[in-house]
Amino acid sequence: MRSCKLTRRDFIKVSTLAGGGLLMGFPFTGLTKAQSDKADTAFQPNAWISIGTDDKVTLQVASAEMGQGILTGIAMILAEELDADWSRVKAEFAPADKAYYNPMFGRQATGGSTAVRAFWNPLRKAGAAAREMLLQAAADRWQVDPSDCRTEKSKVIHDDSGNQLAYGELVRAAATLPVPETVFLKEPDEFVLLGKPLPRLDTPLKVDGSAVFGMDVQLEGLLSASVARSPTIGGKVKSFDAKPVLAMPGVKAVKQISSGVAVIAEHYWAAKQGRDALQIEWDEGLNKGLDSARITAEFAKAIDSDGVVERDAGDIETALQGAAKTLEAVYTVPFQAHACMEPMNATADVRSGSCDLYLPTQNQTRSQAAAIQLTGLPEEKVKVHTTYLGGGFGRRGDDDFVKDAVECSMAVAKPVKVIWSREDDILYDKFRPATYNRLRGGVDADGRIVAWEHRIAGASIMGQKQRGLVPGKSDWSNTEGAKNIPYAIPNLQVRFAMYNPGIPVGFWRSVGSSQNAYITECFFDELASLAGQDPLQARLELMEGHPRHAGVLKLAAEKAGFGKKLTQGHAQGIAVAESFGSFVAQVAEVSIQRGRVRVHRVTCAVDCGMIVNPDTIHAQMESAIAFGLTSTLKSEITIKDGRTVQSNFDDFPLLHIDEMPEVDVHIMQSDEAPGGIGEPGVPPIAPAVANAVFALTGKPIRSIPIRHAG
Amino acid sequence: MVRLSINGVDRELDMDPATPLLWALRDGLRLTGTKYSCGIAQCGACLVLVDGKPVHSCTTPISSVMNRKITTIEGLSADRSHPVQQAWIEQEVPQCGYCHSGQILAAAALLEKHPQPSDTLIDEVMREVLCRCGTYPRIRKAIKRAAELAQSDKEA
Incomplete structure (x- = not known):
């Protein structure tokens, strides 16, 4: 193993994670014994890892899974240095938070093939720090030298005595320990997970229809919307007649938003029918005649x-x-065009004092910022829930589809899913x-x-x-x-x-x-x-x-x-x-x-x-x-x-x-x-x-x- | 009220009979495994089986499939045990995964009719289902593998 001191620079990085983490109740600096006894999840050494008393390891993945396999890749990096039992590792998409900023971008975003490059070092150190705290907790309990202990598959093992303790049995004690100043990273020949063709964690969900893409989000009372946009790129709405559309079955509202006119209905088909029937006069704008x-x-x-x-x-x-x-x-x-198989879509639930976004997004930070600007809500009230992405290819780093949903939800004070038709997706691509x-x-x-x-x-x-x-x-x-x-x-x-x-x-x-x-x-x-x-x-x-x-x-x-x-x-x-x-x-x-x-x-x-x-x-x-x-x-x-x-x-x-x-x-x-x-x-x-x-x-x-x- | 038989269960829907089956499944019955992608029967993401045959649910009005047996990805097996699903897992086929409900149902229907399909037949039949991630080489392998698994299931 290679000793790796958490230098001042690392400490800034790590403590940035921890700073965000503290906001989220993920203290990096260790808990007091009293806090630890109260905590439900006994060990959350940083924003990336939580380990339950049942040995379950849950890893937070800040990157969006759009097919590139990053959910599994990031989990492998963390689990490797943590020495976690891979068969009991669960990976989740992290919420929008500064703790999860991509160090190469300074925001929480997935693109430029950066995820592994950006997170390789910080996550290995995060995993290693957690591992060493667990190892220390076991050594303390056995009253042995920690250097005589080793870790393997979510267990600390003391070979001389034959003692073993599962991580789940150590989490309460580990949570009270200080974060080590020096961590040890494995040499490549010590890797047990990295470099192996492990099965993707998301494959089973993608063969039975159970993976939830943005398109699949369900909420109580959720309405669907379709937005009519200017046929000429960049054109603006001059006037429209909402009345006949409002009389159509299932249609709940017809509202002008920044990108055009939204028809909001009980379900998507009703919204689409309404949108197709809508008569709009457009100001074609600067692109008129361009070819x-x-x-x-x-x-x-x-x-x-x-x-x-x-x-x-x-x-x-x-x-x-x-x-x-x-x-x-x-x-x-x-x-x-990007032509992701899943057309652009977003779901927003803007209520008085809160905004929840359910997004197939490559850019949580930008999405959150767009919603903050539109709603005037403080950052902590705007939550981003990242779904699976049905393709991304760069397209889903934009926020146009997010704004559509936020504006629609604000207009009717109800949760709304905006679905771009395939035609919308190609005609109005970037x-x-x-x-x-x-x-x-x-x-x-x-x-x-x-x-x-x-x-x-x-x-x-x-x-x-x-x-x-x-x-x-x-x-x-x-x-x-x-x-x-x-x-x-x-x-x-x-x-x-x-x-x-x-x-x-x-x-x-x-x-x-x-x-x-x-x-x-x-x-x-x-x-x-x-x-x-x-x-x-x-x-x-x-x-x-x-x-x-x-x-x-x-x-x-x-x-x-x-x-x-x-x-x-x-x-x-x-x-x-x-x-x-x-x-x-x-x-x-x-x-x-x-x-x-x-x-x-x-x-x-x-x-x-x-x-x-x-x-x-x-x-x-x-x-x-x-x-x-x-x-x-x-x-x-x-x-x-x-x-x-x-x-x-x-x-x-x-x-x-x-x-x-x-x-x-x-x-x-x-x-x-x-x-x-x-x-x-x-x-x-x-x-x-x-x-x-x-x-x-x-x-x-x-x-x-x-x-x-x- | 429109009555539909979905995955062996009779369901009633209060929707316009002209509503495409896709949106009836997704918004009416919350069966979201069937995907919307093109809406014009060009990509196959929305495929379901109607009496065992692949049908584009995006252009099929619900009025036309009453009294027919409809199978969606949720109904192919209760536990991912269908040979095509098993082969898909074994070969690590999906990437983004969005098109794979359609891919898997198309493959299942192909194998039902042709238990040992040739490479050419696989390409001919599966060309109806688009995948932007390019999982095509693995789809080919997985269909071959599913054929083997189905064969050994029969022999067992």
């Missing part, structure tokens, strides 16, 4: 503006002039930003890439409040995956010009890397082809100083047999990307059948540092490949006359099972700190597929989705 062609034209103009230089090495113009061969290409990517990219590259006489210029013009998530061209303003999310390419190219410049067309945009699984990895890895293959080089060798030659990129690239290539002879009409493409602290390379094998790209097999190598649960890593790679194939081959969002054109799965098609390739996942063994896993599998899939199509046809794929090839 995708005009947005692309504006991006194309913006690309010539100075923008912001995000990475700069050497002298790009001189290098291009001196290059043996040069290439210029324009790459475009469209808006994309899309993955569309961008326009101009790249110039040059290779020297030896075939080495010596010049690389990437100019990006596009919509910004962080800066979208300012409409149109926003000179001199940067957004990290637009250039991630572009400014950090791993290639040692002596003259390299990445520039971003912000142009916000007025279409709301948001975080979409793997964010900037989801598109920039496609653009950069495909342009790389174009340059390698120009130089007559093999795409794998060309990459490896420029990867000095990036061993983890090179490691996954070599592993994926080896496992896929990259470069081997394939079935006639098949070709392979390769791509690598680093995102969210993890490194992923993929090889896709494709063919073209009647003009359509068919992906037969994807070989995936991932280096995400230390492994929490290998089965989850496999699942997330499979998931990311399916998610990325939808946007590579099938889906896009376009705008016409200020409106979203697509609105359901008939015109925003998702990947079907018969389009799913075979997927082989290979995990690199690593002692590096854990990286993210929910998103990093997405970026390489589009370029791996597009590069395979390029290899097959000789025609580069400069825009996706690839609806037709060959």
Whole structure:
């Protein structure tokens, strides 16, 4: 074991947990004997853990479970250092509280594949501290040296005497002890849970319909609401006639709220019928007449503006002039919808003096803040109950659906569940930003890439409040995956010009890397082809100083047999990307059948540092490949006359099972700190597929989705 | 009053006969295992079995299923013991889990009709049910496994 002192910095972190914890009655600093005797749950050493006298260990998970397996992952980290009996561990979603802030965000939110990275150290220390208090309590009772005792499966064991005590028998005594100043963390070879493919805690609930998603929340007297929104994005209500709708069966109220007009009814179908019958006159607002062609034209103009230089090495113009061969290409990517299987929804119960929110949310803090602002209630009166999320992908970090529910509940002084229809969910999504990219590259006489210029013009998530061209303003999310390419190219410049067309945009699984990895890895293959080089060798030659990129690239290539002879009409493409602290390379094998790209097999190598649960890593790679194939081959969002054109799965098609390739996942063994896993599998899939199509046809794929090839 | 037979129990509902079965189940009977996702019979999240056959409950008015035997995910087994549920647990299929009531019922109906389905048939039938999380490779494996489990149940 490695001794790990709770330093002042840790103490601040831990005591922040404890500070929040104290508010919640979870003292970190130990209880007096009298308090301990009174406590129902005998031992709550911090906000994360409670242990009952019946040995049951209940862990609070601050992160949202949207499919990525974090409920199980976080519980494994805590249980490992606590030495808890895994078969008796229960994990719950934590309420909104400062105790549960994600240290990487400074708020309680799940995104950016941060959960394991952010909580790895604090939770291990929290688990270890609790374990040591239990161990001390046993040693005190036996009057032996604590260093002669050990813990295993929720028991303290003294080998010399053969004495054993279950945690449940020690909790009252442990609760009176001070929190240790030094804790001992396990070495990786001492792990009994971490690194093992443990079954997910939520699987049983997801095979019999009993998992409660936001959509499934039931409360006494709960009403349902459907909100009519402006057909033109950003439009406002001018007038409406509530009267005929109020006469419809089941309809209880028709109320104007910030996002449109809500029909509130006894059940959803009545609300939806009422909403469809509602006559509303709209003020179309600024987006009237806006369409995708005009947005692309504006991006194309913006690309010539100075923008912001995000990475700069050497002298790009001189290098291009001196290059043996040069290439210029324009790459475009469209808006994309999240299309979570569970459409946006939220339930709010606002009464005089209290507000309870039942939310499938990725952002408890933001949701709580929105409700505080709308209701004027103090923070402690606004409670967030997190449900399971039927997909998230970044969409559920927003608060638009939360505000709908709070406003509806306030309007009728009753609990209300607002359900967005599938059409609402797609039409009014916060899309993955569309961008326009101009790249110039040059290779020297030896075939080495010596010049690389990437100019990006596009919509910004962080800066979208300012409409149109926003000179001199940067957004990290637009250039991630572009400014950090791993290639040692002596003259390299990445520039971003912000142009916000007025279409709301948001975080979409793997964010900037989801598109920039496609653009950069495909342009790389174009340059390698120009130089007559093999795409794998060309990459490896420029990867000095990036061993983890090179490691996954070599592993994926080896496992896929990259470069081997394939079935006639098949070709392979390769791509690598680093995102969210993890490194992923993929090889896709494709063919073209009647003009359509068919992906037969994807070989995936991932280096995400230390492994929490290998089965989850496999699942997330499979998931990311399916998610990325939808946007590579099938889906896009376009705008016409200020409106979203697509609105359901008939015109925003998702990947079907018969389009799913075979997927082989290979995990690199690593002692590096854990990286993210929910998103990093997405970026390489589009370029791996597009590069395979390029290899097959000789025609580069400069825009996706690839609806037709060959 | 509309009378429905749900999971072997006769239920009465005071709802408009045009109400889709989905909303009758969810809001009328609080059986929330059946999920709403597209509302236009495109995704299969809302599948239920009507006389053993998969039906999109989102576009099926309750008036059309009176006197028919309706099975929802809650009624597939009392204890997750149906071979498809067992295989789903064994193969760790669900991620977000939202589509899996539909996936499991579609798979159960497939195996009822074709106890040993080919890979091609699995893909053909299961393409009706969308999964945004991409659990497709595990769905394929789990259906194969469920077929084995069902077979050994019969032999036992």
